[in-house]
Amino acid sequence: MKNFTRKFIGLLALVFTMSFTANAQEIGDIYQGGIVFYVDETGENGLVCASSNLTGVDGLNGFQWMDITVSGNQYIQLNESTSNLVGTGASNSSIIISSQGIGADAASICSLLDLNGYDDWFLPSLNELWEINSNRELISNTALENGGDQFDFGFYWSSSEVNLTDAWAVNFVNIDDAPQGSFELSRGKMNGYLVRPVRAFGTTLGCTDFNTNDGSCIAVIEGCTDASAFNYNPEANTDNGSCVAIIAGCTDVVACNYDSTANVNTDCVFAEIYYDCGGICLSDVDSDGICDELEMLGCMDNTACNYDLTATDDDESCTYAEMYYDCFGDCLNDVDSDGICDEEDNCIYTSNVDQIDDDSDGEGDACDYDDGIGIVELNEKLPGLIKMVDVLGREQQEHKKGSLLFYIYDNGKVEKKFNL
Numbered sequence: 001m002k003n004f005t006r007k008f009i010g011l012l013a014l015v016f017t018m019s020f021t022a023n024a025q026e027i028g029d030i031y032q033g034g035i036v037f038y039v040d041e042t043g044e045n046g047l048v049c050a051s052s053n054l055t056g057v058d059g060l061n062g063f064q065w066m067d068i069t070v071s072g073n074q075y076i077q078l079n080e081s082t083s084n085l086v087g088t089g090a091s092n093s094s095i096i097i098s099s100q101g102i103g104a105d106a107a108s109i110c111s112l113l114d115l116n117g118y119d120d121w122f123l124p125s126l127n128e129l130w131e132i133n134s135n136r137e138l139i140s141n142t143a144l145e146n147g148g149d150q151f152d153f154g155f156y157w158s159s160s161e162v163n164l165t166d167a168w169a170v171n172f173v174n175i176d177d178a179p180q181g182s183f184e185l186s187r188g189k190m191n192g193y194l195v196r197p198v199r200a201f202g203t204t205l206g207c208t209d210f211n212t213n214d215g216s217c218i219a220v221i222e223g224c225t226d227a228s229a230f231n232y233n234p235e236a237n238t239d240n241g242s243c244v245a246i247i248a249g250c251t252d253v254v255a256c257n258y259d260s261t262a263n264v265n266t267d268c269v270f271a272e273i274y275y276d277c278g279g280i281c282l283s284d285v286d287s288d289g290i291c292d293e294l295e296m297l298g299c300m301d302n303t304a305c306n307y308d309l310t311a312t313d314d315d316e317s318c319t320y321a322e323m324y325y326d327c328f329g330d331c332l333n334d335v336d337s338d339g340i341c342d343e344e345d346n347c348i349y350t351s352n353v354d355q356i357d358d359d360s361d362g363e364g365d366a367c368d369y370d371d372g373i374g375i376v377e378l379n380e381k382l383p384g385l386i387k388m389v390d391v392l393g394r395e396q397q398e399h400k401k402g403s404l405l406f407y408i409y410d411n412g413k414v415e416k417k418f419n420l
Contacts, residue, residue: 025201028138032201033116035142038086038131045202047086049132049139050121051148054109054195062192065157065167066096067103075164075189076100081223081236082161084126084168089198092159093122106157110197121197123159126168126184128198132156133170133182155185155193162186163242164231164263169193230263286313333391342391348406349414369412383409 024043029036034048055061068074078099082092096107106123113121124132132139132151140150155169162168166186172194173182187193223236224243231244249262256269256277271277274291281291290312298311304318305327321327324341331341338351345364346355352366361368388396388405399405399419407415 027135028142030142030146032199033118034199035139035148037135037139037198038128040202045200047089047124047128047131047198047200049124049196049198050113050115051143051146053149053152054106054113054197056104056109061152061194063104063106063109063157063195064192065106065187065189066100067105067108068190070101070103070105077164077231078161081221081233081240082125082159083222084158084160086125086127086131087200089125089128089159090120090122090200092125092161096123096159096161106193106195107159110195113197115197118199121199123157123195124198126158126160126170129156129158129170130184132196132198133172136172151196152194155187155191157193157195163244165189288312335391335393343404348391348416363415367414383411383413386410 025031025036025039025046026043027036027039031048034050036046036048039046053061054063056063066076068076076099078095080095082088082095093107093111096105097111102108102112110121110123113119115121136151142148144150151172153172153174155171158168158170160168163186165188167189168184169187169191170184171182173180175181221233221236222238222240222242223233224231225236225239226232226243227234228246229243230246231242244263246264247259247262248264248266249259250257250268251262251265252258252268252270254270256271258268269277272279274282274293276282281289283292284290285292286295294312296308296310296312297315297317298308298313299306299318300311300314301307301318304320306317306319322329324332324343326332331339333342334340334345335342335348336345336351338345338353340353340355342348346352346357346362347364347367350364350367352364356365357363357368358365359368386408388399388407390396390403390405396405399417401419404416404418407417409415
């Protein structure tokens with residue numbers, strides 16, 4: 001009976017050991033959608049990375065850490081501080097997305113990934129990224145054997161923030177070219193760097209778990225703990241040396257009063273459209289002080305029929321009225337309103353559109369009093385001058401040089417004379 005009991009207990013131990021061994025994972029294994037790069041002491045909880053880098057819709061594999069087009073072209077202060085520790089990549093990514101919204105940034109694209117039946121991918125924390133780097137040769141070999149890609153040389157983004165404008169990235173280097181090895185750097189969030197998504201596996205409760213929190217964890221919240229600093233974080237419990245002094249000024253690089261040292265935006269001053277900050281035209285080919293975009297072509301002669309008061313550049317389009325006429329084709333002087341200007345009319349006070357002058361004496365038949373009268377009758381009496389009038393009918397006492405007057409005689413004759 002004792003031997004049976006010992007054998008039974010031994011069999012149970014063997015089954016338990018085999019079960020444990022079957023569930024334990026090792027670095028480099030293909031497991032739950034990716035390649036294992038980190039496991040805890042039990043071998044049942046850990047992290048896997050995708051077998052290839054993320055590739056954008058444009059075919060490129062560079063992603064910015066923060067998509068400022070989502071935030072209205074402004075850097076976003078995260079709602080909470082991120083962490084560098086292993087096991088915090090998922091919460092870091094959640095903080096980034098909840099702060100700025102879903103965009104085309106590295107964390108957002110990881111969260112939108114649906115790969116090998118899993119949709120809970122995230123951007124790794126700084127230390128998680130170092131775990132990948134430490135095992136990248138083994139991971140690359142596994143990836144290549146299973147249709148994936150090896151790691152590229154260059155910067156990979158982590159989900160760990162440095163400050164308002166920078167985040168941590170690790171440069172995966174070729175040891176043959178850089179014997180000092182890979183290194184981490186604080187990099188501007190607008191830089192486009194490589195991204196390798198990761199996800200967690202395991203279900204054990206506890207603070208060290210990756211995807212299940214039993215409430216026993218006290219999160220490390222890194223950030224600026226100086227209340228007088230620009231980036232003070234009242235939630236932080238670990239100062240990470242990121243404090244930045246408040247410097248007020250215009251932070252818009254296109255403003256006339258841009259201050260490259262400022263981190264708190266104040267009222268910015270901008271140049272008027274088409275002008276620089278000194279009020280000088282950006283483009284003024286003819287140097288007339290009027291910007292090329294504001295120039296108006298047209299006739300600038302105020303005596304022309306098509307004079308344009310708004311024109312700034314004469315385009316030689318001016319048109320003028322014919323002599324004796326206005327711009328509408330009407331006579332300037334037409335006493336008898338017959339449409340024939342007085343300066344050309346052979347009967348100024350008598351309407352005669354046809355301008356007939358049978359005797360060709362310069363007076364139209366309509367007003368030529370001596371038409372048909374013989375020479376004898378004309379010589380019997382010379383006509384007497386009654387008065388002189390101008391084209392407007394005003395009586396004149398003197399016929400000045402350069403003027404046209406009409407002589408009116410006592411016999412009804414009207415004679416136009418131009419005094420040279």
